[in-house]
Amino acid sequence: MKSAASELPVIDVGPLVSGIGDVNRVIDSLRSACVDRGSFYVVGHGVDSALIAELDDAARRTFALPQADKARIAMAHGGRAWRGWFPLDGELTSGRPDHKEGLYFGQELSAQDERVQSGLPLHGPNQFPDEVPELRAVLLRYLDALTELGHHLVRGLALSLGLDPDRLGDVTSDPMILFRIFRYPPQLPTPDPGWGVAEHTDYGLLTILLQDHHGGLEVKTGDEWVAAPPIEGSFVCNIGDMLERMTGGRYRSTPHRVRN
Numbered sequence: 001m002k003s004a005a006s007e008l009p010v011i012d013v014g015p016l017v018s019g020i021g022d023v024n025r026v027i028d029s030l031r032s033a034c035v036d037r038g039s040f041y042v043v044g045h046g047v048d049s050a051l052i053a054e055l056d057d058a059a060r061r062t063f064a065l066p067q068a069d070k071a072r073i074a075m076a077h078g079g080r081a082w083r084g085w086f087p088l089d090g091e092l093t094s095g096r097p098d099h100k101e102g103l104y105f106g107q108e109l110s111a112q113d114e115r116v117q118s119g120l121p122l123h124g125p126n127q128f129p130d131e132v133p134e135l136r137a138v139l140l141r142y143l144d145a146l147t148e149l150g151h152h153l154v155r156g157l158a159l160s161l162g163l164d165p166d167r168l169g170d171v172t173s174d175p176m177i178l179f180r181i182f183r184y185p186p187q188l189p190t191p192d193p194g195w196g197v198a199e200h201t202d203y204g205l206l207t208i209l210l211q212d213h214h215g216g217l218e219v220k221t222g223d224e225w226v227a228a229p230p231i232e233g234s235f236v237c238n239i240g241d242m243l244e245r246m247t248g249g250r251y252r253s254t255p256h257r258v259r260n
Contacts, residue, residue, distance in 0.1 A: 008219060017046045047145045105126045193260075195258060198257055207237065240253055
């Protein structure tokens with residue numbers, strides 16, 4: 001497995017976000033990355049590093065709570081909204097338990113929202129732990145910031161396909177947002193320790209992933225696995241199955257996995 005960060009392109013999307021600078025360079029870089037790799041880093045994204053640090057702190061304190069406290073916001077209590085906490089080894093990927101625990105969130109909707117009233121799946125109120133009251137406010141601010149970044153990136157992707165910048169926005173103007181925070185505990189040095197998350201592709205349109213300093217993400221390029229180590233101030237973007245289908249396979253939804 002190759003391990004150089006340079007194996008995945010690093011794209012400064014600042015001109016796309018601010019409207020200042022060489023946007024055409026960004027568009028060309030996005031096109032090349034989506035055709036050749038399907039995964040790439042973005043920097044110059046404009047998301048406040050202080051906001052990221054606040055969220056990281058609140059998330060770590062949430063995962064550090066006793067299991068009984070976390071169980072009070074278990075996904076089973078979230079119903080069709082599919083929100084809340086799940087325990088270690090509580091999810092399967094490629095038929096194997098993932099060695100991670102996690103929290104699921106999405107657009108914050110009240111119980112009176114007509115989509116919630118109608119029972120529309122994946123829509124509803126989020127669940128937050130009473131023991132970490134700061135999590136709610138910082139998480140919703142982060143969701144707003146990442147949604148704004150997502151819209152900028154989708155406009156860039158449309159331009160990279162030779163389309164009107166708002167063409168994909170017809171699909172994503174009101175996106176179905178799924179936000180997940182995962183904790184990957186250390187794995188035992190056994191002959192087959194398993195995976196934090198086994199090989200898979202993402203089923204949505206675009207994933208914007210923040211890594212901490214531990215790393216562990218690996219991306220498949222051709223027949224090789226390439227490590228995607230953390231780069232300070234970056235996000236990793238993965239093209240999802242939806243965008244691959246929409247582009248007729250021109251843009252690739254790339255398999256990836258996590259080794260704790």
